[in-house]
Amino acid sequence: MYPSKFDYLAPTSLDEALGVLAEKGPAIKVLAGGQSLVPMMKLRLANPPALLDINRLPDLDFIEDSNGHLRIGALVRHNDVVKSDAVKRANHTVAAAAPWVSDPIVRNLGTVCGSLAHHDPEGDWASVMLATGADVVLKSTQGERVLPITDFCVDMFQTLCRPDELVTEVRVKKHSARGGGDYQKLERKVGDYATVGVATSLELDEHGRIASAGIALTSVYAHNLKVTEAEILLKGKQPSPELFQEAGAIAGAACDPADDHRGSAAYKRHVVGVFTERGLTRSLEIAQGGQS
């Protein structure tokens, strides 16, 4: 399978890259890991007239802990996240999700920021960011914009990233010492899209009550779905199995999965409930310092 013809540009400075985006805009597509874009081009679902390969840009492969955020640069591969000690310390939801993204070889090339910019409703990272809270940094010749993930994600394959902008990093909110998170994923085989994915995140207050909660779902709605109603339910409450069960029931009711070769809608809805409960339970264990 071969894509249609395209021009290939591989600038070596960010200014040069942003200049190209400003000039060509919608007529050029950014190539980072290419693990979604290249297959789409081969199937001719995407036919960009030109590709801007950002892999030769310097200083975009950082994972950094700064100002309460875990900063993940545009060229950080999924596997860099799997291996990172900084990630394990900073955000438990991110750490739990990374080994579940696609397969080990794809993880060597695919990037976190590329996945967010692509915004496939079956992608894992947007759920993780929606559950834990994150800001996306966008750069263009006009300057820099920092958008909350809830604004950045518009709909399936749609974000607020303009054609002249490049996602240069994502800043994920860190868990405190009283925080915990998890990612539960059901897949038919390694590398397949999620049948169901559930990202969870909890922060406890000094009395052990839930100070804030995050829940977001993968592959069971037209886009990654933040379950705000369940998050509100959990806030301020003393954690308990019954409470988590209730949150799971809300998540199961909020999603809208499709009947397909991965399972019936009813089955997926059931799994959402179970995974939400399990994810919250695991998040709580970590937040209470039992295990990390």
Added chain:
Amino acid sequence: MNVTVNINGAERSADVEPRLLLTDFIRGTLGLTGTHMGCDTTSCGVCTVLLDGVPVKSCTMFAVQANGRSITTVEGLKQNGQLSAMQRAFHQEHGLQCGFCTPAMMLVGTALLEENPDPTDDEIRWAISGNLCRCTGYMNIVKSIQAAAAIKSEEVSA
């Protein structure tokens, strides 16, 4: 576009279209047919090569992206004209049946042992989970990678 790569230690250049896939550059342009093309959809992993030592699926990358970088294919595994520890282990443990997935399995195994010289069974299974063997000969593939780790550690201590 001109593409220059260091492949298995040798510098090779060619003028290619940007849309030429790395698999076809290696097989067609450079004539190294040990790298296979299977599913062509990023699923099976038989097209795996090492790019600067890291396993990547060469069907999901354009040759132009590899410009200036080092590639190892199965043809580059032998050392001083001898089969590498990984190749000998696959031979010894019958780690292949039809042989179609074998180049990729040996490359992934080689990269794994570079990072983790003494992997557990689980770590090996995890590492090859992006590679399909349609003969389903996974047991012997895992055994082969274990055997290669043992051969390498003997060689180091010898």
